[in-house]
Amino acid sequence: MKSALSDLAFFGGPAAFDQPLLVGRPNRIDRARLYERLDRALDSQWLSNGGPLVREFEERVAGLAGVRHAVATCNATAGLQLLAHAAGLTGEVIMPSMTFAATPHALRWIGLTPVFADIDPDTGNLDPDQVAAAVTPRTSAVVGVHLWGRPCAADQLRKVADEHGLRLYFDAAHALGCAVDGRPAGSLGDAEVFSFHATKAVNAFEGGAVVTDDADLAARIRALHNFGFDLPGGSPAGGTNAKMSEAAAAMGLTSLDAFPEVIDRNRRNHAAYREHLADLPGVLVADHDRHGLNNHQYVIVEIDEATTGIHRDLVMEVLKAEGVHTRAYFSPGCHELEPYRGQPHAPLPHTERLAARVLSLPTGTAIGDDDIRRVADLLRLCATRGRELTARHRDTAPAPLAAPQTSTPTIGRSR
Numbered sequence: 001m002k003s004a005l006s007d008l009a010f011f012g013g014p015a016a017f018d019q020p021l022l023v024g025r026p027n028r029i030d031r032a033r034l035y036e037r038l039d040r041a042l043d044s045q046w047l048s049n050g051g052p053l054v055r056e057f058e059e060r061v062a063g064l065a066g067v068r069h070a071v072a073t074c075n076a077t078a079g080l081q082l083l084a085h086a087a088g089l090t091g092e093v094i095m096p097s098m099t100f101a102a103t104p105h106a107l108r109w110i111g112l113t114p115v116f117a118d119i120d121p122d123t124g125n126l127d128p129d130q131v132a133a134a135v136t137p138r139t140s141a142v143v144g145v146h147l148w149g150r151p152c153a154a155d156q157l158r159k160v161a162d163e164h165g166l167r168l169y170f171d172a173a174h175a176l177g178c179a180v181d182g183r184p185a186g187s188l189g190d191a192e193v194f195s196f197h198a199t200k201a202v203n204a205f206e207g208g209a210v211v212t213d214d215a216d217l218a219a220r221i222r223a224l225h226n227f228g229f230d231l232p233g234g235s236p237a238g239g240t241n242a243k244m245s246e247a248a249a250a251m252g253l254t255s256l257d258a259f260p261e262v263i264d265r266n267r268r269n270h271a272a273y274r275e276h277l278a279d280l281p282g283v284l285v286a287d288h289d290r291h292g293l294n295n296h297q298y299v300i301v302e303i304d305e306a307t308t309g310i311h312r313d314l315v316m317e318v319l320k321a322e323g324v325h326t327r328a329y330f331s332p333g334c335h336e337l338e339p340y341r342g343q344p345h346a347p348l349p350h351t352e353r354l355a356a357r358v359l360s361l362p363t364g365t366a367i368g369d370d371d372i373r374r375v376a377d378l379l380r381l382c383a384t385r386g387r388e389l390t391a392r393h394r395d396t397a398p399a400p401l402a403a404p405q406t407s408t409p410t411i412g413r414s415r
């Protein structure tokens with residue numbers, strides 16, 4: 001255990017971890033089952049276009065989401081675009097800035113205007129009052145994001161949406177297996193979109209799914225994600241190709257098989273972090289359980305610079321030197337990213353405050369109890385010696401810290 005600042009790799013000591021710990025490392029799966037499914041696909045020579053593995057995957061995802069329809073897609077970004085297009089959205093769409101760039105980018109790419117509203121500081125999710133304040137005659141929908149798997153305040157958002165005649169959708173990229181008051185994420189909006197990117201609790205290498213109870217909407221999305229064929233009357237935009245392949249579905253199904261074990265492991269990891277860091281002033285491990293049932297894929301800590309004397313960005317650099325690759329989910333808020341930067345937006349004080357403090361720690365099946373204790377010890381050293389550490393960094397290496405939100409969660413490599 002390191003106790004002196006000079007022990008830190010950041011100041012020239014040996015790194016604590018030989019094998020790097022990464023946020024978003026893929027969860028373990030049963031490879032034999034994956035290969036068996038891939039063999040089945042290869043033997044049948046049915047590799048795409050709604051094959052049996054994709055259909056089975058869709059059924060299981062719809063079941064977890066508590067809805068009647070799921071359309072599997074090549075990723076969640078395309079899923080959001082298909083949904084917005086199939087629903088005929090126009091003009092402005094209200095969403096949080098505290099999200100991954102994919103949420104606004106997906107809609108902007110198809111000509112819609114993302115409008116950022118502030119979050120409730122308690123949950124990190126869209127504040128319904130701020131949504132109401134952001135509505136204009138051009139608004140057609142609200143897209144909430146179940147940040148870190150915490151379900152949005154769906155009933156209050158629904159009230160605002162109904163009052164203004166808006167559709168209500170959710171970016172549920174983080175939220176498979178999450179629920180509030182017994183209502184699963186996926187069933188809270190008119191439609192929702194999951195991500196099965198490699199870093200998610202359930203992965204299909206790359207993948208997504210739009211889930212809904214609306215049969216007509218599901219049919220439109222299904223047609224549009226296959227070039228618009230089979231869409232009665234067609235679509236002015238034609239269609240696109242956003243299908244999930246059988247290989248991706250084989251991975252998705254095998255990953256779903258492991259999901260209960262992943263949730264269990266994540267839950268225990270989260271509890272261990274909370275226990276190790278419970279009495280550390282200025283370091284708060286976010287408690288997802290207060291906000292419903294969570295898959296615990298995101299262990300979030302908030303670093304309070306006023307108390308610890310150290311900024312989150314410097315903590316990230318110190319941990320990185322030790323081999324602990326954390327991520328800042330999500331920093332900066334999307335309103336500070338291109339192409340939104342410099343555009344007028346409502347005040348977003350809660351987004352900006354949270355974005356400056358959050359840090360996502362490694363979890364999942366690739367991390368052990370001892371790793372967690374050692375990461376927590378490093379965080380403790382950062383927080384208890386934060387002022388000294390900051391001063392020493394300033395004196396020795398006044399380099400800029402931490403890159404902005406530029407990539408999705410990575411597996412060692414940005415994409």
Ligand SMILES: Cc1ncc(COP(=O)(O)O)c(C=O)c1O
Nearest residue numbers: 075076077100102173195197408
């Ligand atoms: C909140 C959020 N929305 C959307 C996405 C995009 O998902 P995908 O990579 O499947 O397109 C991500 C990806 O990490 C995300 O975190």
